[in-house]
Amino acid sequence: MVFSLLSKVPLCSATVTGELTGTPGDGDVGRHLLVVTVTDGTAPVSKAFTIDVSNVNDAPEWRLPPDDLELEHGTPLLMAVQAVDADGDDVQYYIASEPAAEGLTVGVLSGDVAWYKPRPGTYLVTVTASDGEEDVDTVFDLVIKRAKVEDEGMGNAPLYAAIAALLVVVVLLLLWTVMGGAVAAEMLEWFKREYGFEEKQKATDKGGEDWDHLMDLARTSPPGSRGTMFLPHMSGASCPVVDSASMGAFVGLRGFVKPNVFRQAGGV
Numbered sequence: 135m136v137f138s139l140l141s142k143v144p145l146c147s148a149t150v151t152g153e154l155t156g157t158p159g160d161g162d163v164g165r166h167l168l169v170v171t172v173t174d175g176t177a178p179v180s181k182a183f184t185i186d187v188s189n190v191n192d193a194p195e196w197r198l199p200p201d202d203l204e205l206e207h208g209t210p211l212l213m214a215v216q217a218v219d220a221d222g223d224d225v226q227y228y229i230a231s232e233p234a235a236e237g238l239t240v241g242v243l244s245g246d247v248a249w250y251k252p253r254p255g256t257y258l259v260t261v262t263a264s265d266g267e268e269d270v271d272t273v274f275d276l277v278i279k280r281a282k283v284e285d286e287g288m289g290n291a292p293l294y295a296a297i298a299a300l301l302v303v304v305v306l307l308l309l310w311t312v313m314g315g316a317v318a319a320e321m322l323e324w325f326k327r328e329y330g331f332e333e334k335q336k337a338t339d340k341g342g343e344d345w346d347h348l349m350d351l352a353r354t355s356p357p358g359s360r361g362t363m364f365l366p367h368m369s370g371a372s373c374p375v376v377d378s379a380s381m382g383a384f385v386g387l388r389g390f391v392k393p394n395v396f397r398q399a400g401g402v
Contacts, residue, residue, distance in 0.1 A: 135152075135172050135173065135174050136172070136173055136174075136175075137152045137170060137171070137172050138170070138171045138172075140168070140169035140170075140171065140180075152170075152172070154168075154170075158187040160189075160192065160220055160221075162187045163187050163188070163189045164186070164187060165184055165185070165186050165187075166184065166185045166186075166187065167182060167183075167184050168182070168183055168184070168185055169181070169182045170183075189221065191221060191223075191265070191267045191268060192219065192220040192221050192268075193219075193265065193268035193269070193270050194217040194218060194219045194223075194225050194263040194264070194265050194268070194270050195217060195218055195219075195220070195270070196215075196216075196217045196263065196270065196272050197216045197217060197218050198214065198215055198216035198217075198245075199215060199261075199272040199274075200213060200215050200247065200259070200261060200272060200274040201274060202274050202275040202276075202277075203274065203275070203276050203277070204276075204277040204279065205252060205276075205277070205278055205279065206278075206279055206281070207252065207253075207254050207278055207279060207280055207281045208252075208281065209252070210248070210249065210250045210251075210252070211238070211247065211248060211249035211250075211252055211276070212246075212247070212248055213246075213247045214244075214245055214246050214247070215227065215240070215245045215247060215261055215263075215272070216245050217245070217263035217270065219265045221265065223265035223266060223267075224243070224265070224266075225245075225263050225264065225265055226242050226243060226263070226264050226265075226266070227240045227241065227242055227243075227244075227245045227261060227262065227263055227264075228240065228242075228261070228262040228264065229247065229259065229260070229261050229262070230259070230260050230262075231257045231258060231259045231260070231276070232257065232258045232260075233255070233257065235249060235252070235253070235255075235257050235259070235276075236253075237249055237250065237251055237252075238252075238257075238259070240261060245263075247261070252278045253278060254278045254279065254280040254281075255277075255278055256275065256276070256277050256278075257275070257276040257277075257278075258273060258275060258276075259273065259274055259275075259276050260272070260273050261273075261274075320366075320368075320369075321364070321366040321368065321382075324368065326344060326345070326348060330344055330348055332347075333345075333347035333348045333351070359386075360386075361386040362384060362385070362386040362387060363384070363385050363386050364382070364383075364384050364385075365381075365382050365383045365384075365385065366382055367380040367381055367382045367383075368381075368382040
């Protein structure tokens with residue numbers, strides 16, 4: 135006897151012994167009508183029957199897998215990966231890395247990989263594509279190189295700024311001190327010229343310098359000049375606040391204030 139198979143699809147074939155063999159593929163999913171004929175050389179006999187081929191889930195396949203990547207520190211990571219599913223199922227993406235890369239993400243549906251603030255280091259990154267039943271992984275190396283030496287130096291910018299600010303303060307203090315010293319010398323000279331008549335006469339009569347007699351008189355006043363203060367703005371204020379309208383003055387005067395107090399308050 136001879137067997138034969140009539141079918142519109144190449145699903146399977148019949149052997150001379152009557153066995154049906156074949157492996158259905160994705161394109162064979164569905165119902166198929168098969169007709170088997172057997173003959174002994176005289177009168178053929180046929181039998182029709184159907185075969186239902188059920189779908190078996192296929193795992194997604196990578197169409198656009200990620201490649202190994204190397205970036206400079208500070209350069210954002212932006213790339214796309216893609217997997218397709220032969221069954222037409224939606225593919226979802228997941229990402230993980232070793233060591234953990236904080237901020238590294240992948241779009242669950244889009245497959246867009248992003249890391250906007252990558253940290254220097256070497257990472258083994260695993261991207262997973264899933265159709266809900268089966269997962270398929272792809273792995274790539276990600277290297278974030280450290281910044282160049284000149285770039286690393288920018289990390290000291292706050293320190294440099296603080297040092298610069300401190301230098302400015304020091305320069306201002308020095309300028310204030312120098313200018314204050316010049317003003318003090320000028321005021322002492324003014325006080326001696328305008329109010330040092332007695333001391334000048336003592337220097338003439340007893341010898342020595344009028345400055346010496348002024349200093350001796352100032353020493354007789356207690357520390358603090360009994361609360362009397364002298365504002366040396368005889369030519370306006372210059373440091374730290376410039377004010378040409380500011381005027382000099384003796385303040386804190388009381389009835390017991392004597393000339394020696396004026397001399398001490400004035401810096402003599």
